[in-house]
Amino acid sequence: MAHNEAVDVVLVGAGIMSATLAVLLKELDPAIKLEVVELMDSGAAESSNPWNNAGTGHAGLCELNYTPQAADGSVDIKKAVHINTQFEVSKQFWSYLTKKGTFGSCKSFISPVPHLSFVQGDSGVSFLKERFNVLSKHHAFADMEYTEDKGKMAEWMPLMMPGRSPDEVLAATRVMNGTDVNFGALTNQLLKHLTSAPDTQVKYCKRVTGLKRNGNGWTVSIKDVNNGNTREVDAKFVFLGAGGAALPLLQASGIEESKGFGGFPISGQWLRCDNPEVVKQHQAKVYSQAAVGSPPMSVPHLDTRVVDGKKSLLFGPYAGFTTKFLKHGSFMDLPLSVRAGNIGPMLAVAKNNMDLTKYLVSEVMQSMEQRLDSLRRFYPQAKAEDWRLEVAGQRVQIIKKDPKKGGILQFGTELVAAKDGSLAALLGASPGASVTVSIMLELIEKCFADKARGEWAGKLAEIFPAREKVLETDAALYRKINTQNNIALELVEENSETPSYA
Numbered sequence: 001m002a003h004n005e006a007v008d009v010v011l012v013g014a015g016i017m018s019a020t021l022a023v024l025l026k027e028l029d030p031a032i033k034l035e036v037v038e039l040m041d042s043g044a045a046e047s048s049n050p051w052n053n054a055g056t057g058h059a060g061l062c063e064l065n066y067t068p069q070a071a072d073g074s075v076d077i078k079k080a081v082h083i084n085t086q087f088e089v090s091k092q093f094w095s096y097l098t099k100k101g102t103f104g105s106c107k108s109f110i111s112p113v114p115h116l117s118f119v120q121g122d123s124g125v126s127f128l129k130e131r132f133n134v135l136s137k138h139h140a141f142a143d144m145e146y147t148e149d150k151g152k153m154a155e156w157m158p159l160m161m162p163g164r165s166p167d168e169v170l171a172a173t174r175v176m177n178g179t180d181v182n183f184g185a186l187t188n189q190l191l192k193h194l195t196s197a198p199d200t201q202v203k204y205c206k207r208v209t210g211l212k213r214n215g216n217g218w219t220v221s222i223k224d225v226n227n228g229n230t231r232e233v234d235a236k237f238v239f240l241g242a243g244g245a246a247l248p249l250l251q252a253s254g255i256e257e258s259k260g261f262g263g264f265p266i267s268g269q270w271l272r273c274d275n276p277e278v279v280k281q282h283q284a285k286v287y288s289q290a291a292v293g294s295p296p297m298s299v300p301h302l303d304t305r306v307v308d309g310k311k312s313l314l315f316g317p318y319a320g321f322t323t324k325f326l327k328h329g330s331f332m333d334l335p336l337s338v339r340a341g342n343i344g345p346m347l348a349v350a351k352n353n354m355d356l357t358k359y360l361v362s363e364v365m366q367s368m369e370q371r372l373d374s375l376r377r378f379y380p381q382a383k384a385e386d387w388r389l390e391v392a393g394q395r396v397q398i399i400k401k402d403p404k405k406g407g408i409l410q411f412g413t414e415l416v417a418a419k420d421g422s423l424a425a426l427l428g429a430s431p432g433a434s435v436t437v438s439i440m441l442e443l444i445e446k447c448f449a450d451k452a453r454g455e456w457a458g459k460l461a462e463i464f465p466a467r468e469k470v471l472e473t474d475a476a477l478y479r480k481i482n483t484q485n486n487i488a489l490e491l492v493e494e495n496s497e498t499p500s501y502a
């Protein structure tokens with residue numbers, strides 16, 4: 001086995017998370033030596049690929065599951081506000097890179113697409129109205145519009161209104177400044193930018209197969225997937241940005257903090273339409289409510305997607321079950337992740353989540369006609385021949401020890417870091433790519449704490465003039481940063497508040 005030279009940082013996986021962290025670290029310390037190791041033959045081949053995720057720039061504008069309703073009818077907006085400001089942090093980083101001039105065009109990865117919420121029935125309408133009343137008082141959502149008027153809805157969603165019964169009870173909200181993000185294009189742009197810097201390497205068709213403690217750092221074993229050759233690289237810091245496959249690598253590290261975690265893979269499918277006659281009638285991401293008992297990521301939505309300059313429509317997701325942790329993974333992924341330390345939490349989750357199991361079974365058993373019926377709740381006149389089924393990316397939800405329940409299933413993301421800050425892994429999938437930058441800043445503050453407070457503080461303040469906490473409360477600053485970001489990312493024209501749709 002070849003023993004290679006040492007680097008400062010090894011990043012496992014070439015998805016949006018590793019690509020963002022690598023570029024951020026290089027901005028903070030241009031002398032840092034780093035290597036990205038990817039098992040596929042290109043970047044963004046798993047969840048970050050544009051057709052494996054929905055490309056929603058999650059900002060809490062339309063996702064009804066971010067604003068839960070309590071039994072007394074009140075609506076809690078904390079999560080929506082937090083995700084909104086996290087997205088502004090992502091936009092600050094993309095704006096900073098775009099302004100550098102060497103990063104390439106932002107039009108290849110971000111497009112303005114209005115974000116709408118759409119509800120049916122009396123209880124849906126009263127929820128949406130209350131949500132609007134509370135949210136629109138917050139500066140981040142001040143531009144939100146609400147309507148129960150079907151004429152107005154026909155203007156907002158022309159594809160979705162014909163063919164409905166006149167007595168259907170409906171309501172919708174709209175925010176014009178939503179976005180569609182091609183996270184695959186963004187990832188590859190970040191990777192290209194990275195390789196133009198000295199002391200950085202992105203290696204494809206290489207699988208990380210093991211991790212061993214080595215003094216204060218790690219020895220990483222890497223296998224060439226084409227010829228089977230292996231080599232070892234020493235690194236002071238390792239990031240496990242392997243998406244669904246981060247869990248087994250975290251377990252292989254043996255760090256104390258990895259104990260008790262398990263993973264629950266949920267696969268997904270979409271209906272996709274490329275017929276230009278249909279596509280041109282819908283310019284929006286329209287989110288509705290999830291069915292009772294279904295997990296939050298199954299919220300149905302009908303989306304405009306902008307990928308490689310072309311528009312399509314995506315509807316779904318339809319959930320499914322598989323034991324693979326990656327779309328290109330192995331059916332043994334789940335069984336091989338079972339350990340003495342996580343079998344308790346995993347069994348507790350299986351026992352306590354029968355609703356989810358039932359939901360997944362019903363989703364897997366659906367026929368194409370049943371899938372089209374779900375689509376017709378949104379688009380009553382949908383024709384089968386315009387739509388085809390596509391497989392989405394894998395989400396591995398986190399299973400964690402819980403003192404009361406034994407184990408819980410968590411639908412967010414969790415950054416797990418070694419106490420000495422020499423290794424970190426990202427588990428979970430939601431809200432995902434949109435908030436990558438905030439998650440990677442959290443990693444830097446945890447694992448590079450002294451530098452973040454010391455020699456990197458000035459550069460961090462230059463790239464990020466306002467972080468999420470202050471944006472949540474300072475309305476004037478929010479408006480200033482939001483406007484600057486929207487102009488830099490060409491989402492609005494200078495001196496105009498109107499989004500510049502393609």
Ligand SMILES: Cc1cc2nc3c(=O)[nH]c(=O)nc-3n(C[C@H](O)[C@H](O)[C@H](O)COP(=O)(O)OP(=O)(O)OC[C@H]3O[C@@H](n4cnc5c(N)ncnc54)[C@H](O)[C@@H]3O)c2cc1C
Binds near residue numbers: 038242317394395
């Ligand atoms: C159906 C679906 C819809 C989604 N919709 C949205 C959305 O609308 N908006 C949003 O913001 N987010 C969304 N997400 C979430 C988002 O896609 C993910 O959070 C994000 O892409 C994760 O990026 P990542 O870099 O962690 O993982 P990935 O993009 O999966 O990258 C991990 C990489 O690691 C590589 N790898 C794995 N194991 C190894 C190994 N041992 N050695 C070397 N390389 C390895 C893989 O090949 C892969 O390239 C969605 C996800 C799914 C599945």
